[in-house]
Amino acid sequence: MDFSLSDEQKNLSDSIVKFAQQTLNTDVIARDRDHQFPRDCWQQCADMGIQGLPADEAYGGSNLDALSVAVALEALGYGCRDAGLVFSLSAHILACVVPLSEHGSDEQKQRYLPGLCDGSLIGMHAITEPGAGSDAFAMRTTAVADGDGWRLNGSKTFISNGPVGDVAIVFAMTNPQKGFHGGTTAFLLEKGMPGFSAPGTFEKLGLRTSPISELVFENVYLPASAVLGSVGGGASVFATAMDWERVLLVAGHVGAMQRLLETSIAYARKRSQSGQAIGKFQAISHKIADMKVNLEAARLLTYQAAWRLQQGKNVSMDAAITKLFVSESLVKTAMDSVQIHGGYGFMVDYEVERALRDAIGSTIYSGTSEIQRNIIARWLGL
Structure with missing residues (x-):
């Protein structure tokens, strides 16, 4: 059993700690007090390659394995005193970039991953609902077939990056009879779609620089190409x-x-x-x-x-x-x-x-x- 890190992992950790300490810790107290998302720091992290750590190199990522990503995020958590920024980055990487990389079609990956890696797009992951927090089986957001596409209605809550996000992975019930396993589908939504909104920003006890909000879907039309993975494969x-x-x-x-x-x-x-x-x-x-x-x-x-x-x-x-x-x-x-x-x-x-x-x-x-x-x-x- 060898618990030592490789030279590449050590260098990765050292470089991220140095970058974070020199770049990400300016005015953290003020940012926290004002609930301010540091978009400039977000872009600097992207320039460092953080948002694309696990993504394929073909889309601008670094194609790192899970352990190396863990080493990188540990270094970020150590060097960056803004835990809200670290949390927003982690939510973006782990709950948006990774599932898109694992389940997305070539067209979907080509469309979204370059922007998610270079900092121009911010990702969201939306499953929690006002009446169904830990109970995902009680999901009420629905997507009903409409021609070649779907009509999405419902809402999600406590969505990290909601007020600033550009791309969301949203889970909806497409076959209530089958329940969560087999009846839920994941969809890719873009900011600006008619009927898709992120009203307000919640104020929180902590992680105040990581903005959080509701996502509301009012008869949003989604083409068949918006399905992430397969219909019924949301679980x-x-x-x-x-x-x-x-x-x-x-x-x-x-x-x-x-x-x-x-x-x-x-x-x-x-x-x-x-x-x-x-x-x-x-x-x-x-x-x-x-x-x-x-x-x-x-x-x-x-x-x-x-x-x-x-x-x-x-x-x-x-x-x-x-x-x-x-x-x-x-x-x-x-x-x-x-x-x-x-x-x-x-x-x-x-x-x-x-x-x-x-x-x-x-x-x-x-x-x-x-x-x-x-x-x-x-x-x-x-």
């Missing part, structure tokens, strides 16, 4: 997106955990109370020791799941385990970072309070912790 498209997202979205969390650990160690060494550095107090040092343990376990789980993903193995349980452990470890690490910083940790200027706000959502998006435990239990035969 397969969704499974691809979720496997990649649950495994690799948390790679950015691992990078953030590393940064919070280093920040807490530095503070614990320089902050003095009762005549000694607070890191000498067991109450502080044990928190930091737990951070290190959780970080190493989170990294190993992420790398293992990413490796299994690129081997073409079934990773549903691995993905659930990884998503559950890393997200909950991120919240614990962020909470402990605030506690270690004491009153300063509660202040905006020290930036750990923002890390905690950003971390909370990790146990909710891409399947709540409760859903991950349900998945694990089912795989154990319960």
Whole structure:
């Protein structure tokens, strides 16, 4: 068992950390306060090749395997203090670029992937509905056959990149009798289609630089060429997106955990109370020791799941385990970072309070912790 990274992966990580630290961390506090999506940073990331990491080189991507993408996103999460930007990029890559690459026709890939890779297009993934969050089987958005095409009606909610997105993968019920498996179809929609809108922008506790909104479909006409994969094959498209997202979205969390650990160690060494550095107090040092343990376990789980993903193995349980452990470890690490910083940790200027706000959502998006435990239990035969 060799757990070392290749020279190419090490160089990739180093280059992204350096790029992120030098380019993406200007005015992060102000961006967070103003709920501002940094389009200039988005384009700089595209110029760096981040949006196209897993896409084929023929469409402007880098054709990286899953483990290398995990290494890249970990480096991005470490170097970039704007977790909202990291989240928007991850949602774009893992839930839009990947399923389009895996299930799209040649024409669809040629039409959308170059723009998704070069930064001119922003991707969205739309399955969550107002009355059907974790219960995808209760989907009410429908697509009804209309001549050679379809008529789409319904709405989605909590859609990352919704207010700024250009291309959306949207799931709709095309055969209610068959249910989610066999009765759901994925469609590709473009911003500006008649009847397709993204009204308003939600204000959030954290990840404020990653805009989120509803998507509304009012009798949207879609040609047959808008079907991603096959009619009735939406569950397969969704499974691809979720496997990649649950495994690799948390790679950015691992990078953030590393940064919070280093920040807490530095503070614990320089902050003095009762005549000694607070890191000498067991109450502080044990928190930091737990951070290190959780970080190493989170990294190993992420790398293992990413490796299994690129081997073409079934990773549903691995993905659930990884998503559950890393997200909950991120919240614990962020909470402990605030506690270690004491009153300063509660202040905006020290930036750990923002890390905690950003971390909370990790146990909710891409399947709540409760859903991950349900998945694990089912795989154990319960």
